Amino acid sequence: DSLSREGLLFNRHEAGKAAKIFIDAEVDAVFAPHVNFGTEDAVAKLAKDVGKPFLLWGPRDEAPLKDGSRLRDSQCGLFATSKILSRFGVPFSYIVNSRVDSPVFERGFKTFLAAARAANSFHNARIGQVSTRPGDFYTVIVNEGELLERWGIETVPITLVDIEKAVLDMAKSDKRVNDEVSELKARVTFKDMEEDMIKRVAALKLMLIDWAERENLTAIAFQCWDALQLALGIVPCFVNSELTALGIPVACETDINGALT
Structure with missing residues (x-):
């Protein structure tokens, strides 16, 4: 409503103002429904300025009336807007013209939301790198410069x-470790595992969570074979799954690309 009386974007002179509204709101994506022909240059400028995942859709147009007139022309508007978006170098998604209450629209919209979340997590991600890749794993070689x-x-x-x-320090002195051990034992059987080793597992989990929060990490790439076993006598696979379940994906063998995907 702060853009125009109708709350709609009509021309390119308002595109900058509309983009500022979205940018200030820190939106994760933009949905541009074309309920009629639309104004392609305004939409393209908005998409370019906001720089977020962008979705186009329009309702399925009705058949022309007997006199040849039409109530709207959403399909043609989408052709025009998508072409200008391509000219502007703006990637976008598109839902086939459909009713808003149709399975086609629901599936397309949910797919876009999932893709937008993935794209936003990918760009400007911060990946925690635990040690170097193991010598035998050439498949996880990565170009840090290119990623940045x-x-x-x-x-x-x-x-x-x-x-x-x-x-080791946390296992000895951090009170949270005992609480974590109790929580883990309530749902996991640690058969034939010494108490000190269970504490180290719990401490490793807490340590990685603290590190991820402190460094604002998106994911972690962990060298889990076999230096950690020699240093601490534990393997991190269980801890990796625990962190992944908490929303901090962890990839094995310092696989940074794997952590991203």
């Missing part, structure tokens, strides 16, 4: 020495 230059993705390194010291 093309997509703003940063790697945040930490050594296994740092991990070892933090885990």
Whole structure:
């Protein structure tokens, strides 16, 4: 409503104002329904300025009346807007013309939301890198410079020495470790595992959570074979799954690309 009396974007002179509204609101994506022909240059400028995942859709047009007139022309408007978006170099998604209460619209909209979440998490991500890749794993070689230059993705390194010291210190003195051990034992059977090792598992989980929060990490790439076993006597696979369940994806063998995807 702050844009115009109708709350609609009509011309390109208002596109900058509309973009500022979205940018100030820190939106994650933009949906541009074309309920009629639409104003392609205004929509394209808005999409370019906001720079977020962009979705086009219009209702299925009715058949022309007997005199040849039409109530609207959404389909043609979408042709025009999509062409200008391509000219502006703006990637976009499109839902086939459909009714808003149809399965086609629901499926397309949900797919777009999922894709937008993935895209927003990918760009400018921060990936925690635990040690280097194991020597035998050439498949996880990564170009940090390209990740940063093309997509703003940063790697945040930490050594296994740092991990070892933090885990051992926490297992001895952090009161949260005992609480975590009790919580884990309530739902997991640690058969034939020494209490000290269970504490280290709990401490590793807490340490990684603290690190992820402190560094604002999107995901973690962990060298889980086999230096950690030699240093702490535990494997991180269980902890990796625990963090992933908490919304912090963890990839094995310092696989940074794997953590991203």
